[in-house]
Amino acid sequence: GAVVSQHPSWVICKSGTSVKIECRSLDFQATTMFWYRQFPKQSLMLMATSNEGSKATYEQGVEKDKFLINHASLTLSTLTVTSAHPEDSSFYICSRRGQGAYEQYFGPGTRLTVT
Amino acid sequence: RKEVEQDPGPFNVPEGATVAFNCTYSNSASQSFFWYRQDCRKEPKLLMSVYSSGNEDGRFTAQLNRASQYISLLIRDSKLSDSATYLCVVNTWGKFQFGAGTQVVVTP
Secondary structure, eight states: OOOOOEEESSEOOOOOOOOOEEEESSSSSEEEEEEEOOTTTTOOOEEEEETTTTTOOOTTTTTTTEEEEEEEEETEEEEEEEEEOOGGGGEEEEEEEESSSEEEEOOEEEEEEOO | OOOOEEOOOOOETTTOOOOOEEESSTTTTTTTEEEEOOOOOOOEEEEEETTOOOOOETTTEEETTTTTTTTEEEEEEEGGGEEEEEEEEEEEETTTEEEOEEEEEOOO
């Protein structure tokens, strides 16, 4: 069964609004979770590493004030896309590592469309 | 140069045939390697890890060539359900890097 869930699975919003995406680790307490973005026919690009109880670590080129990450508990990380624009339309996927730390388990993804 | 490169395909494969494709990586310090499968509009799912000695899981065989810095995936006796995009994933000091994927289309 699924070990990582995401909500919502898809969302359409108007330009300028904010959207929150939730990622839950269902079977394992995860001190670290990862947020990726995938544009059509492109690879997953790591946006940020979410750390429970501390600030997220953002990859180069990712605006931390635009993509707000909160990891308030060991099972929940949230990504908020603030003031969304059409170019933010993408497939957002979260993940956590396996217990062996050598593999990752992905959530089902959230498809965001900004009109 | 991308850190993980794959032939995007598509590889059009008749049902029952064999298909193989590679993935190259740029960092010789990379420690672990994986093949993931991604269906359209879905999340990636782990297909198999890739070990130095090569490994097999049913109809799937993965190989690692550290000297030339590539991994490969071979699918035997292709099924229609094997149609998907196969992502090469490289773990370098805890950072997972993804290829853009190789699309495989198995035809009846």
